[in-house]
Amino acid sequence: MSTTKRQAQPKSRLWDWLTSIRLTVYLLLILAAVAIFGAVLPQGQPAEFYIDRFGETWGALVWRGGLANIYFSIWFLAPIHLLALNILSCLIRGLPRAWRRSFTPLSAEAALNLPPRAGLKWPGTTDPREAVAGIWRRELGRPRRQSLPGKEVFYYESGRFRPLGPYLVHAALLFILAGGLIGKFWGIDGSLPLMPGETAQSFQVGETEKPLGFQVRLDRFQVQFYEEGGIPKEFRSDLTFTQGSQELRATCRVNEPVSFGGYTFYQASYGTQPEGQVGLQVIQGPRRESLQAPLHQWLTLPGSQAQIMVIEGEANLEGFGPAVQLAYKNGSEHPLIFWVLKDHPEMAEPIGPYRFALESANFKSYSVFDVNRDPGVPWVYLGFLLFLPGFYLAFFRPHQCWALVLEKSPKGDWQGRLLGSSPRARENFDLRQTHLLEALKKGTAL
Amino acid sequence: MSQLLGVAMLIYLGVAIILIIAELWSSPLMQRAGRGLLWVGLALQSGALIGRWYVSYQMAARGTPPPFFLDKLRLIIFQAPLSNYYDSLVFFSWCLPAMGLLAFRRYLRGWLGAIVAMLACLLLAKASFGGVNANIQPLMPALKSNWLLIHVVVCFFGYAALTVAFGAALLYLIQDYSPKGPLRALPALPLLDRLIYRAAILGFFLLTFGILTGAVWAETAWGKYWSWDPKEVASLVTWLIYAALLHARLLKGWQGRRIAWLAVLGFLAIIFTYFGVNYLQSMHAYMT
Numbered sequence: 001m002s003t004t005k006r007q008a009q010p011k012s013r014l015w016d017w018l019t020s021i022r023l024t025v026y027l028l029l030i031l032a033a034v035a036i037f038g039a040v041l042p043q044g045q046p047a048e049f050y051i052d053r054f055g056e057t058w059g060a061l062v063w064r065g066g067l068a069n070i071y072f073s074i075w076f077l078a079p080i081h082l083l084a085l086n087i088l089s090c091l092i093r094g095l096p097r098a099w100r101r102s103f104t105p106l107s108a109e110a111a112l113n114l115p116p117r118a119g120l121k122w123p124g125t126t127d128p129r130e131a132v133a134g135i136w137r138r139e140l141g142r143p144r145r146q147s148l149p150g151k152e153v154f155y156y157e158s159g160r161f162r163p164l165g166p167y168l169v170h171a172a173l174l175f176i177l178a179g180g181l182i183g184k185f186w187g188i189d190g191s192l193p194l195m196p197g198e199t200a201q202s203f204q205v206g207e208t209e210k211p212l213g214f215q216v217r218l219d220r221f222q223v224q225f226y227e228e229g230g231i232p233k234e235f236r237s238d239l240t241f242t243q244g245s246q247e248l249r250a251t252c253r254v255n256e257p258v259s260f261g262g263y264t265f266y267q268a269s270y271g272t273q274p275e276g277q278v279g280l281q282v283i284q285g286p287r288r289e290s291l292q293a294p295l296h297q298w299l300t301l302p303g304s305q306a307q308i309m310v311i312e313g314e315a316n317l318e319g320f321g322p323a324v325q326l327a328y329k330n331g332s333e334h335p336l337i338f339w340v341l342k343d344h345p346e347m348a349e350p351i352g353p354y355r356f357a358l359e360s361a362n363f364k365s366y367s368v369f370d371v372n373r374d375p376g377v378p379w380v381y382l383g384f385l386l387f388l389p390g391f392y393l394a395f396f397r398p399h400q401c402w403a404l405v406l407e408k409s410p411k412g413d414w415q416g417r418l419l420g421s422s423p424r425a426r427e428n429f430d431l432r433q434t435h436l437l438e439a440l441k442k443g444t445a446l
Numbered sequence: 447m448s449q450l451l452g453v454a455m456l457i458y459l460g461v462a463i464i465l466i467i468a469e470l471w472s473s474p475l476m477q478r479a480g481r482g483l484l485w486v487g488l489a490l491q492s493g494a495l496i497g498r499w500y501v502s503y504q505m506a507a508r509g510t511p512p513p514f515f516l517d518k519l520r521l522i523i524f525q526a527p528l529s530n531y532y533d534s535l536v537f538f539s540w541c542l543p544a545m546g547l548l549a550f551r552r553y554l555r556g557w558l559g560a561i562v563a564m565l566a567c568l569l570l571a572k573a574s575f576g577g578v579n580a581n582i583q584p585l586m587p588a589l590k591s592n593w594l595l596i597h598v599v600v601c602f603f604g605y606a607a608l609t610v611a612f613g614a615a616l617l618y619l620i621q622d623y624s625p626k627g628p629l630r631a632l633p634a635l636p637l638l639d640r641l642i643y644r645a646a647i648l649g650f651f652l653l654t655f656g657i658l659t660g661a662v663w664a665e666t667a668w669g670k671y672w673s674w675d676p677k678e679v680a681s682l683v684t685w686l687i688y689a690a691l692l693h694a695r696l697l698k699g700w701q702g703r704r705i706a707w708l709a710v711l712g713f714l715a716i717i718f719t720y721f722g723v724n725y726l727q728s729m730h731a732y733m734t
Contacts, residue, residue: 021697025690032686032715039679039723071674180672189669226584234587254587255667266669267587370669380671384658391654395647424696427640 018089027083034079038070084177087170098163108146111155111403111419118437120416120444128414128444129406135443139436140402152406159399162424168390175383183376191268192369194218194237203371212371214243214261221367223270235267237367252369268370272363274313278324279360280340284353298329306330306352311337315363320344324358398425402436416440448580450494451536451570457487458543458567462560469556477555481547484554484563488543491570495540498527502582520592528598529589531724532578538602538720539569545606549648553614553641557632561613593663600659601681604652605716608688611645612713614638615706622703639702642709643695650688657681680719687712 017023041062042049050068051059066073122128129152137143140156147153190205199217202209220238225231234253241248241260250258257266277292282301293299298307309327317323321343328351329335341347342358349355400422407415418437422429461484468476503525512518527533546554546562554562572578618638632638660678661671672678691708694700 021693025693025698028686028690028693032683032690035679035683035686036718038674039676039683043674231584231586233584234590255591257666257669264669266667268668372669374669377665377671380661384662387654387658391651395651 015089015093018086019093023086024083024090027079027086030079031076031083034070034076037067038076041067041070043071044069080177084174087174091167091170091174095167098167101163102161105160106144106155106157106401108144108148108153108155108403111153111401112405114401114403114419114421116417117420117433118418120418120437120440122414122416122444124408124412124414126414126444128416131444132404132406132416132440135439136404139439150407153403154406155401155403157399157401159393159397162393162397162399165390165392165394165397168386169394170390172383172386172390175379175386179376179379179381179383181376182379183374187372187374187376188263189370189372189374192216192265192371193271193366194221194369195273195364195366196221198366203369212261212263214241216241216260216265218367219249221270221365223365235270235367237267237369239265263371263373266370266372267367269368270365271368272313272315272365274310274324275362275364278310278313278358280308280310280324280326281357281359283355283357290359301354304330306354308356313361313363315365317341320347322358322361322363324361326356328352328354398422398428400425400429400432402432404440448494448574450490450497451574454487454491454494455567455570455574457483457490458539458563458570461487461563462567465556465560465563469560480559480563481555484543484547484559487563487566488540488547491536491540491543495527495536498533498536498582499525502527505582506584523592523595524585524590526595526598527582528594529585530579530583532573532580534598534602534720535569535573535576535578537598538605539566539573541602541606542566542569542609545603546610549607550610550641550645553610553633553637557617558610558613558641561616562610565609565613588667591663591667593659593666597656597659597663600652601656604649604656605720607645607649607652608684608709608712608716611642611649611709614641614645615709615713618642618706619703619710622706635702639705642705646688646691646709646712650685650692653681653685653688657685677719677723680715680723684712684715684719687715 045068047059047063047068050062053059054062062068066075070076132154133143133145136145136154136156140158142156144155145152146155188205188210190203190210192200192203194200194216196218199215200212201215202211204210217240218237219240220236222234222236224233224236226233237252239250239252239258241250243261248260250260252258252265252267254267257264259265274295277294280291280293282289282291289302291299291302293308293310295310298309300307307329311325311327313322313324315322317339320341323339323341325337325339327335327337330352336351338349338351340356340358342361345357348357400420402418402420405417405419407417409415418433418440420429420433461480464476464480464483467473468480499522503522506521506525507518512521528537542562543566546559573580615638617632618635621632621635621638633641657678660681664673665671687708691705691712694708695705
């Protein structure tokens with residue numbers, strides 16, 4: 001096909017562009033640049049974060065330009081989809097030929113057309129054929145031999161499936177990308193906090209509740225620490241799943257997820273929550289007054305308009321011991337939110353005319369699960385599995401063909417021609433050629 | 447064990463100096479001595495690694511001794527000394543001579559050998575004097591996985607191979623831009639060019655395998671094989687650069703200078719993946 005003819009056909013020009021390696025290299029570098037941007041710029045923060053950090057104009061630009069969620073924006077999705085198209089086009093264009101080549105073993109006739117490498121000669125008195133067969137077997141293994149009219153051909157081929165390697169690798173990448181897309185469209189990812197003893201029938205996906213289709217109860221939740229307030233050693237949730245008459249008890253740990261009813265439960269994190277009433281002390285000048293505050297309810301302070309509410313609690317807040325978070329509001333003021341520490345009353349800041357202290361609280365740990373279903377995962381894993389053999393074939397099994405043709409010349413002596421080729425592994429090939437020639441010369445007493 | 451590491455560090459420094467002198471004097475004896483000494487350093491560092499592994503295992507087994515053989519094996523695998531920043535620096539340093547001596551033995555001499563030994567020495571120095579916490583810390587739950595060992599080992603072997611590619615690229619560029627420069631007796635350009643390519647193939651393969659094992663691990667630990675964590679992204683960037691290098695070389699026939707520059711760029715991406723990410727918010731941030 002000539003260039004002028006190609007230019008006349010827009011379809012062919014598009015196809016050439018889509019299957020060009022130049023496009024691949026540029027896309028890889030563009031994707032790398034976009035990804036660097038995403039790694040350096042904190043992702044998924046609220047708009048205020050970027051405005052705070054980069055000022056009105058730039059912050060708004062970052063936010064509106066999709067740079068705050070760059071991997072799901074046009075900046076990343078366009079080149080990665082184009083790359084997928086590029087890979088697919090290359091597969092379609094090259095795979096049939098690679099397939100044919102891989103499944104056409106080297107024949108004696110084809111071996112005769114390999115490029116010549118060296119010549120050998122034996123006197124007519126010795127028949128070198130058997131000696132050559134032995135050397136061929138020792139040096140290359142799996143000898144193939146065929147007698148053609150007037151000549152004897154020994155030949156050998158290795159790495160026949162090498163042409164399939166790159167296609168396997170690229171098919172693997174397509175599977176991984178397809179798995180990612182499948183997960184994006186048909187996958188569900190949510191979270192489920194559970195108190196010990198609590199039963200749930202649904203979980204939280206973004207802002208909405210989604211029914212599980214079965215019941216799950218947290219029978220027991222344990223957090224173990226190596227030492228008090230130190231690194232956690234283990235999170236362990238004992239779960240019971242029920243669906244109709246079917247019941248499953250299972251233990252979920254970090255790195256040991258549990259699957260039931262099409263969903264997988266991962267031990268994601270944990271928290272503590274005050275249980276029952278929280279005993280607080282309100283200090284105003286010399287006056288101290290104790291009161292019991294329930295969770296999440298506004299409570300009016302005695303002899304005042306001001307109200308407080310217990311928002312949450314931690315059994316051990318950053319190593320400072322038990323703490324509760326309170327909200328304080330007086331009339332229509334904006335509520336103040338602050339922590340009160342049981343073991344460190346001296347750290348309490350004055351809030352309005354008051355100071356607050358934590359007298360008593362019972363804390364209960366709850367477990368937080370990541371609940372998800374991702375039908376894309378098998379495709380991604382299939383991609384992983386294909387990638388490794390593909391890479392091995394492509395780079396560690398170079399294609400090599402060798403042939404040795406023995407002929408009797410009209411003068412009566414034996415002539416040998418060594419032929420061979422290995423387009424992608426010249427170094428290895430040259431080494432082997434030296435070895436082979438040496439062995440042949442030595443073995444046939446030349 | 448820290449004494450052992452100190453000795454290994456000095457040995458690597460010595461190897462670098464000996465190999466440079468060997469190159470300047472063109473002395474095959476010094477070359478052999480340098481390489482022999484590199485083996486000694488590697489052996490010492492291996493001893494230190496195994497010792498730390500043993501101590502780490504003993505610490506973990508003290509509280510709750512594993513009852514059966516399989517539990518014991520599991521605990522041994524978990525307690526591989528690869529779980530914090532210090533461990534990773536020491537292991538990275540170990541990987542450089544190990545990779546060089548195992549996979550690139552023929553090339554590991556002279557300037558290239560000196561670069562490898564010097565980098566190993568610097569990594570050990572960073573671990574020892576860089577204000578890095580060297581205590582053996584108990585494992586947090588997310589790290590208790592069989593994947594920890596394979597993921598980390600494969601990744602760092604990959605880094606090591608790509609570091610060899612970088613060393614070769616550096617020598618290539620120095621020689622290419624100033625053939626009569628101050629460094630004498632550099633390896634021939636075609637040899638370096640081939641070495642860059644071969645090291646990049648091996649490194650790319652290992653890096654890919656490292657990313658894949660990381661993805662499988664993330665899937666079992668967090669339910670997501672990919673979360674766009676800065677370290678994941680940085681490793682993807684690295685992967686893309688080397689993928690571009692291999693494609694440019696294999697299909698566009700790029701050679702020499704351009705490939706060398708890509709190998710340098712890829713190495714910068716590795717440095718960012720390994721060190722830079724510690725300064726960003728990341729699940730991989732182990733700079734404590």
